[in-house]
Amino acid sequence: GQSLEQPSEVTAVEGAIVQINCTYQTSGFYGLSWYQQHDGGAPTFLSYNALDGLEETGRFSSFLSRSDSYGYLLLQELQMKDSASYFCAVIDRGYFNKFYFGSGTKLNVKP
Amino acid sequence: SQTIHQWPATLVQPVGSPLSLECTVEGTSNPNLYWYRQAAGRGLQLLFYSVGIGQISSEVPQNLSASRPQDRQFILSSKKLLLSDSGFYLCAWSAGSGGDYEQYFGPGTRLTVT
Numbered sequence: 001g002q003s004l005e006q007p008s009e010v011t012a013v014e015g016a017i018v019q020i021n022c023t024y025q026t027s028g029f030y031g032l033s034w035y036q037q038h039d040g041g042a043p044t045f046l047s048y049n050a051l052d053g054l055e056e057t058g059r060f061s062s063f064l065s066r067s068d069s070y071g072y073l074l075l076q077e078l079q080m081k082d083s084a085s086y087f088c089a090v091i092d093r094g095y096f097n098k099f100y101f102g103s104g105t106k107l108n109v110k111p
Numbered sequence: 112s113q114t115i116h117q118w119p120a121t122l123v124q125p126v127g128s129p130l131s132l133e134c135t136v137e138g139t140s141n142p143n144l145y146w147y148r149q150a151a152g153r154g155l156q157l158l159f160y161s162v163g164i165g166q167i168s169s170e171v172p173q174n175l176s177a178s179r180p181q182d183r184q185f186i187l188s189s190k191k192l193l194l195s196d197s198g199f200y201l202c203a204w205s206a207g208s209g210g211d212y213e214q215y216f217g218p219g220t221r222l223t224v225t
Contacts, residue, residue: 042219103153
């Protein structure tokens, strides 16, 4: 089966840097994705890692260590609009891609 | 460009009543399609996925079923709703043939079973 662990809640101030960790256990691991979900909305894709290392997309970066079954999402220069839930998701590539999501981390950005 | 539609946006149904939620995708062919349920404050639970017309796989045993009558149409159904079926139902698609790592979500249906 698959299991993913993330902190349930993180609080940071505007302009700061925050890191959201994700550890996973899964068979057939292909990659790790991150999604953002604002209250009442649908998840939207942020980033993806298939190989070890850091991927940078603007203010957001994502890191993966396959040997440690661990990844993180780094958010820099936090803005109030970054207040949302963030989900890591493992991609299980068997016949086709299946996505398994963590329980999410609620990020509260304070002024 | 691709778009994904879900309806209805909200639904209140009594216990024991039937359910039909519909999802359609535009602007792409042969997508992989997925149904998720999200309980309040929780993560997304994968319910069903489909690689093609009539091909449905279920992740968890439950009171729900899914069908894919057309390439870009995915339907979630129940004959008799339970209180535990309440939640936020999300349809999503990804590129077929295992070629994409990104999922695109519809706006969701918020179902309350009373």
